Amino acid sequence: MSAAQSSMNGGVLGRLRGLPFAAAAAPLLLLTMLAMVVLPLPPFLLDLLFTFNIAVSLMVVLAVVYVMRPLDFSVFPTILLLATLLRLALNVASTRVVLLNGHQGSDAAGKVIEAFGAFVVGGNFGVGIAVFLILTIVNFVVITKGAGRVSEVSARFMLDALPGRQMAIDADLNAGSITREEAKHRRDELREETDFYGAMDGASKFVRGDAVAGLLILAVNLIGGLAIGMGTHGLSAGDAAAKYTLLTIGDGLVAQIPALLLATAVAILVTRLSRSQAMGQSVRGQLLGDPRALIVTGSLLLALGFIPGMPNVVFLMLGSACLAGAWWIARRARQAAAEAEAEPSVEAEKPTELSWDDLAPADPLALEIGYRLVPMVDATAGGELMGRIRGVRRRLSDELGFLVPPVHVRDNLTMEPTQYRILIGGAVVGHGEILPDRWLALDPGNVIASVQGQATRDPTFGMPALWIETSTRAQAQANGYTVVDPATVIATHISHVVQQNAHEVLGADETQSLLDVLARSAPKLAEDLVPKTLPLATVTRVLQGLLAERVSLKNLRAIFGAMSERAAAGTTDPSGLLAAVRGAIGRQIVQGISGGTDELPVLNLAPSLERLLQDGANSNALEPGLAERLQNAITQHAQRQEARNEPTVLLVPPNVRATLARFVRAAAPSAHVLAFDEIPDTTRLRLAGTVE
Template sequence: MPNAITSLLQNLRGPDSVARGLGAPLMLMVILAMIVVPLAPFVLDLLFTFNIALAIVILLAVVYVMRPLEFSAFPTVLLLVTLLRLALNVASTRVVLLHGHEGAAAAGHVIEAFGHFVVGGNYAIGFIVFVILTLINFMVVTKGAERVSEVSARFVLDALPGKQMAIDADLNAGLLTREEAKARREEVREEADFYGSMDGASKFIRGDAIAGILILFINIVGGLFIGTISHGLGFSEALKNYTLLTIGDGLVAQIPSLLMSTSVAILVTRMSKSGRMGQQVMTQVFAEPKVLGVTAGVLGLIGIIPGMPNLVFLSLAAICGGIAYLAAQRAKQRAATAKNPPAPVVAPPQELGWDDVTQEDPLGLEVGYRLVPLVDAKQGGELMARIKGVRKKLTQEIGFLIQPVHIRDNLELSPSAYRITLHGVPIASGQVYPDRDMALNPGRVFGTVEGIATKDPTFGLDAVWIERGARDHAQTLGYTVVDPATVVATHLSQIIKDHAHELLGFDEAQALLNALQKSAPKLVEDLVPKALPLAVFVRVLQSLLAERVPIKNLRGIAEALAEAAPRSQEPVVLASAVRVALSRQIVQEINGLEPELPVLTLAPQLERVLQDSLQGSGAVLEPGLAERMHQSLSDQVRRQAQAGQPAVLLVPAGLRPLLAKFTRQSLPDLHVLAYNEVPDSKQIRLIGAVS
């Protein structure tokens, strides 16, 4: 039925674009013209009939619509129909007052029929019927629909932020695609707009009912005055003519108004769940045998009372009893079918396929059951939003798309514990208290706070889990206070940084090349696979990421590889060439725009020993030498950290890969650079030698 209304409005607008643009203004101009231009009684008959038919069509459209949002044009349709009805009231009032002295047919046959047939030609009965219809419309239907519209609009608008957060949480969790999330957001916005419009549109019906009452009294008083003074009619004759015409006119307007009020009430009281209204009523009201059985018993008791209309009550009791019996039989059949279902057709066992092999997620987060509220946005959890922010930030910093983090609960963990997995293998874990905040000790505080002593899972700092109410007190003492979601998100961020090289694979590298091809097609075409296989390109990128060198400058990396590829295909050699090309970026991330770079060097004797070790045993250091060198480097790194300066070890290019791999895990704050990786614009200041 809404499609019928839409087609009708489209036909009114016309076939081409110009007519479609002029359809609505022309319709409004016609309605306004009806208020000013006198209409013939025959035209009034057509318009009154069309008004009644349109009200019936809209009522049926509301009844058969599956859900309220499918009739989103209803507020606009309601406004247009109300304007049409008010314009007809003005036009009919003009005809009644001008020609009411001529008889009951002066304003058309529709008004005459309602004045004689509906009310029997008695203006007193007509007046009473009109008042009853107006009271029903104004006091019951319109007032109730207005209240329901107001409450529905308020509830929908209040729930709007929560629904949007739930959609974002489902999107971050991978339960929705971007297109599905966009459609859900659009549906939520349309629902808010619809109920907000219905709240305002219901005021039209209320104003229309009030206008009908005022028009009735104005027509009667004005008709008596005009009939007796202008046309010389007697008081009783004028009262009869103008009252019948006015009552007929009022009934012709009030019946469509009552239909429209009922349409509004039905639409705003419908649930947002999709379904036929008639089917819902039948399944929810008349499907329970006990209800109909008790109703039949009550009607039967009333029917056997002497003096009551026994035949009517007993007949209805028999009908209700029969329906109750049929409903009970159907319920027994359904229960028997559910208890003894038909034997299922046993299909032959299927062979295992590759679809039965499950792939591990690149990044995973497992949480204990007490941490589930941190993940559930409906319970106010912020962890999903924090993880999304971490992925976005690291994607921009590192230079490739960080895969989604799949979160699941794990009953094997302790209630407040979490575990981070990489390709299905646990690599980090921690424990947080969802009802507390973590107060981190940055190294200088002015007191102690009460709570559960712990260690920061990310950096190993001393920390205390404090009550939420002690947050301000801890901050005044110098503690850095963070919530549990931030603790987990920060830990995850550090893990992603440390293992970024394990998250970059062939698909990610190819996606980077495809993106670069849009701006530098010739460079990509000559690089992979002409100059380098994709596997070597991936190894080079992984080598850079393992040493925390961002790959944002992919064009510079590709150009350096294209230049070095003819000389060597070894990933280590190619990575060294790329590091030289990215030297300005690497050094700037170490000490920013400072003109001097403080560096450590190897003592000549140690450097000579390492060169000999590299040539003799490949890439293996003698254990005693490695231990003593590690201790010396640790002392230098600690001294630089206390001075607030970066620790940089400057070595020959041939030794840099070996020493970088040697210190990567045990001394993550030590930056190992080759001599040719320091840009010419940066001055070197020697602060010590490792011996």
């Protein structure tokens, strides 16, 4: 043997030695079955393998009976295939032994085949053949065909229902009824269930083919045995028929009985329902749960027992047993009902104490609706609200840079039927009223003719609008109105509210998730930042400050890198860290405001106002009269910039930016306050006005 071959064999053996026993058993079993087809087996080994085949079939049937759900035995199609291959390999091996050594006597192929053949034949070969054919017909025509049909229908129904069940999981996830881990578990379970029923549809064909193979092997053994016995070994026709028929029937029964057991297991499994109890408990609870069925059955049997000429003793015994069983079941039911009635009275005497489990935490993001808006949430009734909310969450998560939590939708009977409320952390941040059977026609300012409808205002932006009928929708669009459906109105309001209050939606859990995301691409940065350099609460405060000024958290590496660098220099104050982060991502901030153009229109402060603000920078507050005049001036500039379709950007010194940002956010929410050091060198500034 060459060195290369030795190395290859050593590597293969090493890999086999490294495998667990369960992992190595499957390929060894397949190789053993292939060897059984090719190599001759001694009678003792045939006895051992036939007995093992029967034991495996019994174990499979019992496992199917005791399993709670079909999916709990998901490996069954593979076991069915392996058991079928083992049985066919044994048939081939036993056929070889029967045809080669059948002339030597009834034990030429082992004691198991001899025992089955002698027991069934009982001295009459016609009876043995008839019994074998009946077993095969029962297996092939009744059990296998029925199980195959049930498997096919189950697989087809499962595939047809797959899209709807996946949408139901997504709807429950968006509604907040389940967590992401539960949704992932349910999707995995749904995929396994689909694969299982598809595999069962194919595996039932193995059982059907095995039944056909049993008939053909019986014919081959009978015809071949007679020909070989008379032609090769010089036996008479009677002796050859006696020897080879006994062996053939025994061989067929040894293979057909396990096949019948496995076919029965297939039929039981595919007709099972998913319940939290074994099959025996289900049958006992449903078939024998109502004593009326036993009472009627027992009464009929007793009536038949009194008819002359009938087997009176048997009918009377069974009828009495049914009536006794009905009495016992009714007695047990009365005892259970009495215990159930007694338990509440005992518990009522003991006052229930409150616990922490009785306190339900506030949802990070919730939507409360009146009862007339409930159909908008039900996807089965054509409601589109959950789909709209799912799209809003996906878009906001992409824009803001963190995963927006699910919106927990619930009905509130204390509200008006057509009202809704948006809550963040249990506090109402937005509300409105919706007419679910109307369309909202918004007036963008260029309407050429009005349409008939109920006057209202858009709950999101306060624009003039009309609630119109569906029949007026086309006319309103032609007249210049922007027409939206009620689900879109609510989804748009949720989107606007979350954008304006994203800093309240982001919490410590979301910050930790962002750190986990960063750890995948920059593990050292994430490890050094929290908790070695900064606590999680400080990092959360900085991220909330960015979101409060509508800065996306997409550039995680730059944001956390700036925090880490500034903290290493000794700054742990959230305001100082926020200023450092804004300076590091200034290009991103400016591009988000300007829309990617190189020119940015800005407002500056009058020199006297700038000196006044810098002198009072340490107080973080403005004198009331100055604050009022400044608010009026910024509001006028914001309106002027909005009329020009340009952003409102106030450029100020770094030491007053934080104070002015909080003030401007209340006066003009659409305005931006930038420090000098946040403007990239490549950006061209254009003076749009001076705040006096």
